[in-house]
Amino acid sequence: GENVEQHPSTLSVQEGDSAVIKCTYSDSASNYFPWYKQELGKRPQLIIDIRSNVGEKKDQRIAVTLNKTAKHFSLHITETQPEDSAVYFCAAQEGGYSTLTFGKGTMLLVSP
Amino acid sequence: ETGVTQSPTHLIKTRGQQVTLRCSSQSGHNTVSWYQQALGQGPQFIFQYYREEENGRGNFPPRFSGLQFPNYSSELNVNALELDDSALYLCASSLGSATGTYNEQFFGPGTRLTVL
Numbered sequence: 001g002e003n004v005e006q007h008p009s010t011l012s013v014q015e016g017d018s019a020v021i022k023c024t025y026s027d028s029a030s031n032y033f034p035w036y037k038q039e040l041g042k043r044p045q046l047i048i049d050i051r052s053n054v055g056e057k058k059d060q061r062i063a064v065t066l067n068k069t070a071k072h073f074s075l076h077i078t079e080t081q082p083e084d085s086a087v088y089f090c091a092a093q094e095g096g097y098s099t100l101t102f103g104k105g106t107m108l109l110v111s112p
Numbered sequence: 113e114t115g116v117t118q119s120p121t122h123l124i125k126t127r128g129q130q131v132t133l134r135c136s137s138q139s140g141h142n143t144v145s146w147y148q149q150a151l152g153q154g155p156q157f158i159f160q161y162y163r164e165e166e167n168g169r170g171n172f173p174p175r176f177s178g179l180q181f182p183n184y185s186s187e188l189n190v191n192a193l194e195l196d197d198s199a200l201y202l203c204a205s206s207l208g209s210a211t212g213t214y215n216e217q218f219f220g221p222g223t224r225l226t227v228l
Contacts, residue, residue: 034216043202043219044155089154099145099168100217102154
């Protein structure tokens with residue numbers, strides 16, 4: 001089955017800095033890669049996703065890049081704000097099912 | 113917020129007991145996936161139901177079972193509870209197809225299960 005590794009486990013930045021979180025996956029059949037943000041005590045919420053036919057996708061301050069050859073994808077957050085502080089999860093979806101395999105998460109702390 | 117709801121919000125059980133968790137999917141969705149999220153970990157896939165049939169299962173023992181109803185709501189049942197079953201149980205609904213789909217999964221708020 002699919003295995004997703006996520007790094008770093010914690011990331012501390014100053015407000016206004018950029019943050020990058022990286023994930024690798026093992027199953028070359030995976031074709032969909034969403035990123036979820038989970039605030040303390042709340043449900044995971046999708047912030048951005050990318051499909052295998054695209055190398056990069058942007059949504060305001062958030063961007064995701066995908067390298068299918070190397071089997072890794074990254075989340076980039078620019079101009080970070082304190083409200084970006086949360087746990088971020090990457091995930092990969094295997095072909096044939098709608099199930100997601102998640103990474104272990106990155107706790108992002110943005111200091112004012 | 114999504115239209116996915118779960119009940120109960122919190123639950124405390126003792127080892128060996130049985131528990132049933134419930135999930136109402138978002139309107140128009142036909143697929144429900146269940147995940148277990150231990151403290152400090154990412155969600156782990158338990159199983160998925162598509163149009164009332166199990167459509168995939170993760171690495172969980174048979175004492176974890178489920179059901180999906182004609183209105184696409186779902187139940188997760190856990191028998192013979194163990195201490196390690198303590199976790200946040202999340203359900204996610206999506207619009208699926210028989211061949212699999214990459215549509216977004218919308219998560220419910222979760223049920224916090226504590227096993228003593």
